[in-house]
Amino acid sequence: MWKVVEVDFSAVFEASPVAVSILSPGWEYVAVNGAYERLTGWSRERLVGRNVFEVFPGGRSGRSAEQLRESLERVVTAAEVDTMPLQRYDTEEPEQAGTFHERYWSILNAPVLGPDRGVALVINRVEEVTGFIQRLREADTDTDTGANAGGDTLAEALVARTRAIEAELFVRARELQEVNRRLRDAREHERQAAVAARRALRRQQQAVADTSHDLRGPLAGLQTRLESALTDPDADSREILHAALHDAERIGDIVSDLLELARLEANTPLRTQRVDLAHLARTETARRAESHRLPDVSVTVDAEDGVEVDASPVRLARLLNNLLDNAERHARSRVHVTVARDGEHAVMDVTDDGPGIPASERENVFDRFYRGADTRRSDPGGTGLGLAIARQIALAHHGTLHIADQTPGTRFTLRLPLHRPDGSTP
Incomplete structure (x- = not known):
């Protein structure tokens, strides 16, 4: 029966008949074994600490070095073995700068992972087939x-x-x-x-x-x-x-x-039609004004006419009302809605003059059921889903919804592709 013994891996590395070097993620030599010294003609004292491409530039064309670098970068990026089965890589005489010899190699590069699961070292195994x-x-x-x-x-x-x-x-x-x-x-x-x-x-x-x-x-x-x-x-x-x-x-x-x-x-899939955002903004704010629950908050609209998008009017009305609900909950006295063109996009802003949202929380407000402490106090009956729904409606229309910089208050910016006469989608 074999007896379990402690293995000296440094001795195994040194005794390997295959030429192996250990490189840092920056391609500096960390260690080489005896077979590597004999194969390359370079001693470990002259290699360790130096960049592999400084020692072996790969000939005058530089193409070989480029291919080796790509292989090493793949190993570090993907943390996986990369094989170069047949590669011409000319080497320079140790004592004769500029004197290159044509040589062919089979190269394998493998990652060594550190405690953080990142690539800490690269094993570079080379076999000459010249x-x-x-x-x-x-x-x-x-x-x-x-x-x-x-x-x-x-x-x-x-x-x-x-x-x-x-x-x-x-x-x-x-x-x-x-x-x-x-x-x-x-x-x-x-x-x-x-x-x-x-x-x-x-x-x-x-x-x-x-x-x-x-x-x-x-x-x-x-x-x-x-x-x-x-x-x-x-x-x-x-x-x-x-x-x-x-x-x-x-x-x-x-x-x-x-x-x-x-x-x-x-x-x-949405059933879309041509929607005039200015008309939608004016219609929805007027409808809300008839049954306004917050008489201390005024809602104004400044909309450029003829800004049209291909959309579901019901869904866009839901998006706008969700933004207005949110703005009215936080506003001190005023909510302002603007509609304008910006290149090939329609832009709708809903701005309030409330306390604003810290930059660190701006993405969180679009999470389902996310409700800040002030929201729970000002509107305990809210579902916490309004802004999540608003963003999903924007995405369903190939648009975006985000919070832009605004002082004081908060500005939600909706961007949608403008209506295309040919009916094509962006």
């Missing part, structure tokens, strides 16, 4: 000589065979490089798909948790009021029913908003 290439060429030369001596048929056959072997070698090397590239691409696609799946799962889990949290309050209130009505014969049933109705409406609002958000996130 002798094989030279023998092929010598055989080619010999057969040419044989042809001159009169053995034309045999010589031609040998030449053809030699060249076929050489061509096959290069073809297979290129095929292997292509396979490696495809494998890298497949791994990258697989990694991206896994990341997207994990994010989707986290979003789903968070959505379930958030929904449960927001539904728990009104459901508990509804249950408590109904229990009170059943157990207390002196309770005011009309008051209890009004409160229960309020809780039921709150539950209905949350469920309705969640269904709308789900439809938007499912990328359901």
Whole structure:
């Protein structure tokens, strides 16, 4: 039975018959083994601490060095092994600057991961195949000589065979490089798909948790009021029913908003038509003014006529009303809506003169159920889904919705592609 012993990996590295060097992510030599010294003719004392491309510039053309650099960069970026099956890389005489020798190599570069899972070192394994290439060429030369001596048929056959072997070698090397590239691409696609799946799962889990949290309050209130009505014969049933109705409406609002958000996130195709944003802004603000709940807040509109987009008017009205609801909750006295052209886009701004939103929270407000402390105080009945729905409506129309710099207050900026007469999409 084999006895488990402690392995001296430095001794294993040094005893390896294959030439190996260890490089930093900046391509400086960290260590080399004896086989590497013998193969290159450079001692470790002269290599360690120096950049590999300083020691081995790769010949006058620089193309070989460029290919090696690309391979090393792929290793550091993807944290995966990269193979260069057949590579010409001329080397310089250690004591004769500018004197290069034509040499061919099979190179493999592999990552060594650090504690943070980033690439801390690169293993550079090299095997020389110059002798094989030279023998092929010598055989080619010999057969040419044989042809001159009169053995034309045999010589031609040998030449053809030699060249076929050489061509096959290069073809297979290129095929292997292509396979490696495809494998890298497949791994990258697989990694991206896994990341997207994990994010989707986290979003789903968070959505379930958030929904449960927001539904728990009104459901508990509804249950408590109904229990009170059943157990207390002196309770005011009309008051209890009004409160229960309020809780039921709150539950209905949350469920309705969640269904709308789900439809938007499912990328359901929209039925669009030409919509005049100026007309939409004036119509919606006038409608709200007739049943305004906040008499201390004025809403004004400054809209450029003829700014048209291809959109669902119902969805755009929902987006605008969600922004106006949010602006009115935070405004001190005024909300201002503007509509204008900007190049090939229509731009709608909804601005309030409230306290504003810190830059660190500007993206958070578009998360479902996100509600700041001031929002919970000013509008405890809100669902926390209005801005999430507004952004999804913008995205469904190939547009964007973000918070722009504004002092004082907050400015939401909606950008949508202008209507195209040919009906094409951006």
